[in-house]
Amino acid sequence: MPYSLIVLVVTIALAGVYVFGTDASLWSKALVTGLLFLSFLWRYGFFLRVALGILLCLYFTYLKARSSRS
Numbered sequence: 001m002p003y004s005l006i007v008l009v010v011t012i013a014l015a016g017v018y019v020f021g022t023d024a025s026l027w028s029k030a031l032v033t034g035l036l037f038l039s040f041l042w043r044y045g046f047f048l049r050v051a052l053g054i055l056l057c058l059y060f061t062y063l064k065a066r067s068s069r070s
Helices: 003-021 026-041 045-069
Strands: none
Touching: 003 026, 003 045, 026 045
16 A cells, blocks of 8 residues: 555545534634645645644644543
8 A cells, every 4th residue: 555545545534523523713624624635736745745644633632632631
């Protein structure tokens, strides 16, 4: 399985959970969706998808730590 396909699937899944499953603001959801679509049009979009996936993983880790602390 090519590694770029793994990054693609994970980033789409994380962005979907972020857009449809969190209480984030509307502009933040639009930004994540726009960056994901931009990554398909840009020549170096793979790196943008990797960065977006890492940022979303960090965000969900932050939410998990925040909810378990209180």
